[in-house]
Amino acid sequence: MTKLPGKQMVVEALKREGVNVVFGFPGGAIIDVYDALEKDGGIKHVLVRHEQGAAHAADGFARATGKVGVCIATSGPGATNTVTGIATAYMDSIPMVVFTGQVPTSLIGNDAFQEVDIVGITRPCTKHNYLVKDVHKLPAILKEAFYIASSGRPGPVLIDLPKDIQNQVAEFDYPDKIKLRSYNPVVEPHTRQIERAFKLIERSKQPIIYAGGGVIIANAHKELRKLAESICAPVTMTLMGLGGFPGTHEQSLGMLGMHGTYCANMAMANTDLIIAVGARFDDRVTGKIEAFAPNASIIHIDIDPTSIQKNVKVDVPIVGDCRKALKKLVRTIEEDGRPQEVWREKFQPWWDQIRAWEARHPLTYKTEPGVIKPQYVIEKLYELTKGKAIITTEVGQNQMWTAQFYKFDEPRTLLTSGGLGTMGYGFPAAIGAQMAFPNKLVVDVAGDGSIQMCIQEMATAMEQKLPVKIIILNNQFLGMVRQWQELFYDRRYAATEFSVTPDFVKLAEAYGAKGFRATKPEEVEDTLKKGLATDCLTIMEFAIAREEGVFPMVPAGKATTEMLLV
Amino acid sequence: MKHTLSVLVENEPGALSRITGLFSGRGFNIESLCVAPTLDQTMSHLTLVTSGDEYIIEQIIKQLNRLVDVCKVVDVSEGEFVEREMALIKVKAEDETRAEVLRMCDIFRCKVVDVSPRTYTIEVTGPESKLKAVMELLRPIGIKEITRTGTIAIQREKKTV
């Protein structure tokens, strides 16, 4: 067995966990780990320009690959700068390991220079965290961190490394496997519950599958599709679930909830059976909870028991890995042996109703001569990329238009901050995704507000020669907030209008990137073509209709059937 | 409804704060909380008294279980259990009331653990209802100070947490 200093243990553990890229920003309290990384030379480090960027990039890397994302920051301000990124990952159940430097153990609690209790600060927004006080425990902590981050319902884990611990030496006994007496996520779903679920499906006349991010996290998209096709049930997805079932599939009703399709929300309101898979009945999905799906029985598959029965009463809870549960459910259906046509016929009246809703209010927008509609930009983006790009988004209208008008067919192709709704997420996340897939097209769809929240990472992308594409839907407003003000605050646009915005084309050029701008509808396609064809970081700015809204919209606190339409 | 939960948790720094943070962060109630190491020094046993309807209690138990440091959670108030709490009560005991305080101690099987010319400090142990009764009766005499441990509980018979 070898003796290693703490700093080198970190590097060794990263290698054993198969980590080949980390995102970070150095400082005095983490300089030793950086030194070990440099000496080793086997792990690519991406130097960001702000630690929030490092956390989001690690998160984007994790969402695009399904692997654990890793980021590194120094103590104090470096550590606090990662907090938004950690909370973002926590809310969306993204596996991440965050290393922070800490003042030497002898100084902890003394208000030392750049000391902050980051373990205390991040306790409510990490799945677990550690302050390492004994170097002998470090190998086990490192192993645990990766295991906890990536198993069960994934999430971020933080390891706070005091400077002296980084330099103390101990045996590096890295366990291959670990078992924790206090942490044993249930992955195998209960067979009896699956049988009960099948009985409900059998009895149902108007079922709907409601799929969330858990489908993507569990890599259960194939099984989900099998389930949907074998019983001919409609599928609606949450924002986090987009891509978990093909958006172009004839059984897809698109996204549901606050900005979901009319059809999806009407189907949810009228269904007699919700088959929820890896979704958590969030308030953006249910609207006014008392009016939510009043006639529905609910089957709820989720690996996290706390998600079940939290917001709605569930008839058949199935705790376990979505993929395993779906597999079992599909097997039960196959064993039952009813051919697909029988199910199709059984649900035909329901489908007739659904098609009528679809026809009544399809997703749409009004065109105006001479004005670029943001929805049009997204439609064109979809066409030109053939739906094959990895799309990240910022937060606000840009995010919702993307969710509505880009049809995501594959999992892990939409990376967006759903739970926390973090403006500034999309661009660094795109950097993380592009690091993972250098040859894929990675596009951040942004608003002019959000993009300025992590714009400094343009230098990072240039330094790493990452050809990330940024589409800015520029309405010179904090559009989503403005939309609320328009609808619910008598158009009093308090603090939502920007009177100064940089010239984004020039800004791109200042970083050595490329910039294009379109101000008329005729220019949209050309601008996209030019911008998408570059081999470097590129901004495409679209001057869009300033007061365009996102519709349908369920006003906060209203029933999901009370939609405002185009 | 009041519920008494027994929680086995890793004896790690920060574990208690994870639990209290969970309660404050999610708006759950803590009426009392008692922690001490178990026979196995690497674990702590925590008795937590909380209240809420069945859904809230279900969420509390699930959320506690979700914490990585928590090994086990049992709602002991679901079955047969014994609960005890201890209070130290410093009560005014001057000429005319000294005898009465002692008489009360006798009836409730309390112990006098400290004596001064003007006060008695008495130790009372029992379920919360008994503590309340004692406090009620001593109040007119004049309680100067009280400290309480909070409830600890254990399941009856063969059941163990």
Ligand SMILES: Cc1ncc(C[n+]2csc(CCOP(=O)(O)OP(=O)(O)O)c2C)c(N)n1
């Ligand atoms: C960090 C952060 N601060 C504030 C908000 C609240 N917020 C939600 S959407 C939005 C407007 C976003 O504006 P912009 O990026 O220009 O996008 P648009 O809605 O115009 O597409 C704001 C301020 C947020 N989600 N995140």
